[in-house]
Every structure is written in C-alpha cells, then in structure tokens.
Amino acid sequence: MLGTLQQLVMLAAVRLADDAYGASIQDALERAGRPVSIATIYVTMERLEADGFVRSWLGEPSATRGGKARRHYAVTRAGTRALVAVRDELRQAWRGLESHPAIAPR
Numbered sequence: 001m002l003g004t005l006q007q008l009v010m011l012a013a014v015r016l017a018d019d020a021y022g023a024s025i026q027d028a029l030e031r032a033g034r035p036v037s038i039a040t041i042y043v044t045m046e047r048l049e050a051d052g053f054v055r056s057w058l059g060e061p062s063a064t065r066g067g068k069a070r071r072h073y074a075v076t077r078a079g080t081r082a083l084v085a086v087r088d089e090l091r092q093a094w095r096g097l098e099s100h101p102a103i104a105p106r
Contacts, residue, residue, distance in 0.1 A: 002082055006053075008034055009036075009048070012032075013025060014075050016028060021071060021073065022042055025045075052079070053076060053078055056071050056074075058070070059071075
C-alpha cells in the first residue's frame with residue numbers, strides 16, 4: 001500500500017514524464033496545493049526506488065548547474081500497478097458513499 005505522499009510524488013513524476021526531477025516534482029506538488037521540502041521528495045524517491053516503484057538516472061551535466069547533472073525519475077511498471085491498485089481500492093471504498101449524509105457537501 002502506498003502512502004498519500006508517495007502517491008502524489010509518483011503521480012507528479014508520471015505527469016512530468018522526461019522532465020521529472022526533484023525541483024520539478026516539488027513545483028508540481030506546490031502548484032497542486034501540497035508543498036513539500038526538496039529533502040522529503042528525495043527521501044521519498046529513494047524509498048520508492050528501493051521498493052522498485054521508480055527508477056532514476058543522471059542526465060547530462062549542465063553549465064547552468066555548474067557542471068552538475070540532474071537526477072531524473074520515472075515510475076516503473078510495478079509502480080504503475082501499485083498506483084492503479086490504490087486508485088481502484090479507493091474507488092471501491094467510496095462506492096455508494098457519495099450521497100452519504102456524513103460526506104455529502106453541506
């Protein structure tokens with residue numbers, strides 16, 4: 001089971017495709033109303049990579065970054081399966097509750 005932060009970070013990486021790296025993921029989450037520190041993103045990505053849900057690689061060194069390369073991320077097939085499983089579980093759990101008095105908009 002993926003935690004909410006893990007899901008959000010992975011979904012941002014999916015959206016960003018080839019442009020998924022720490023700062024771009026951070027910006028995407030901030031725009032979505034979920035600001036997260038860059039350190040949290042890197043720790044989350046390290047754990048997701050250890051679990052086989054994302055992979056990472058170093059891009060080309062950039063003069064604008066002082067010759068340093070960016071670490072890029074991509075969601076793996078296992079990561080995609082995990083995201084879809086969480087989505088499906090939540091849909092099932094919500095089924096029939098949309099109009100429940102405790103949840104319906106007031």
